[in-house]
Amino acid sequence: MAQPAVKVENVSVLFNLNNEKIDNLKEYFIKFVTRKLHYNEFWALQDISFTVEKSDRIGILGFNGAGKSTLLKVVSGVLKPTKGNVEVHGVIAPMLELGAGFDMNYSGHENIYLYGATMGYPRKFIQERYDEIVKFSELEKFIDVPVKNYSSGMKARLGFAIASAVDPEVLILDEVLSVGDAKFRAKSEQKIVSMFDKGVTVLFVSHNTDQVRRICNKAIILDKGRLIAQGEVNEICDKYAELAAEKKK
């Protein structure tokens, strides 16, 4: 049995919600001396455990504030869990927010290399895929224009094109398929499906259960930081629809 692609063990994340944000020395000092440093503790995730086998495609469902994005941040290594630990085997490509690694003053062409390096890829590696990236993003005409002049759709297209071109083993998608026009959405969905054949593992966050059913084979539901259900995608999606209907009442 091969080792799982992602293993999440008893992960909890604690946030300190300050009543007021203290970001200068004077305030901090005064509050420290007068012992008024109160923190509102808030567990964004509590005791989450699940494993994702290689080439599983797992959908993460949950209402707003359920901790979906926090979970993805923990898996991608951006956020260290307060308790528990996360193991990831394989090259991971996070698409938490497309285009987050871009420098606005840099042209599209230069940003391709910068973004690649942010994910840990050498210039040469990106160079080999450069044409493919530009073609997929459909930005041939604008590739030498600074990214600050791009529309949000163009940025998302470029970001998606780069992140999907590097053949990741684990792909993390946070509602990215809801950006861009219908045509690009269809194209990127197709691209992701084509990556399944190469055995890519996917963690996918969406509110759209139809999309989850199309892309994933398994799913989990998070509610208020707890894992409340996991299993086959159709079963879980039905359950989620039920929960959503209940909330509406």
Add this chain to the structure above:
Amino acid sequence: MKKYFRNFYKYRYLLYEIVRKNIKLQYRDSFLGILWTFLQPLLTTIVLVIVFGNLLGKDSSKVLNYPIYLLCGRLLYDFYSQSTKRAMRSIKNSASVIKKVYVPKYMYPLANVLSVFVTFIISLFVLVLFIAYFLLFSPNKPNITPYIFLSFIPIIILFILCLGVGLILATLEVFFKDIEYLYDVFCMLLFYMTPIVYRIDQLKIENEWIMRIFMANPLYSIVNMFRDCVLFGQMININHLLYSLAFSVTMLVIGVVVFAKKQDKFILHI
């Protein structure tokens, strides 16, 4: 430990790309572009020579080449203040990336110190030009000896110092933005505390304690060593070497420890 080296090795391209980006963007949209790395120190030195030359450049005991003296100090000071200031802001400025993608965070202060270092090395050509000019056309020749090849020693010590201070400041900046304004004032103080436009013996300090404060400034030791090899053509003072090296390495160790301890908390504050 091995894990950290492997991680650094994996992300070395990121370091290269950030340095490249910083240098490319610094002079983008200016007509003269990279030429400003020469022009800026050249012009500011001319201004300083005009302003302070008559006041402080006069030397009764020996003939001193004031323009070169000033340029040596100024180039080193500029490297220090620019690199630490940029390193200080580096984590905050990269918040959008750090929040979304995993990257080793120390890459940002390191890359910023490195990119200022690259422009500093380029600007050293101005110094070479100055030295060549005064050797050829001035009666007041700098004393160039093989000791000039030792000038890399103060530069390396300064680099260690900048990186250490940069890491400390970057960490502080995340939690307390005030440090940015405080540090600007501190840098101004440092400029006047370091013998850049004047010589320390001109101050005629008699109080032993005030003298000690001046001597405690590591930039003083570094600038002094640099002038010894470049301008005066003599062996660097071993006390200055030991003091500034010990100070810089201590700063680096503190910087690395503070940064490593606090880096997981960055994301909650930026």
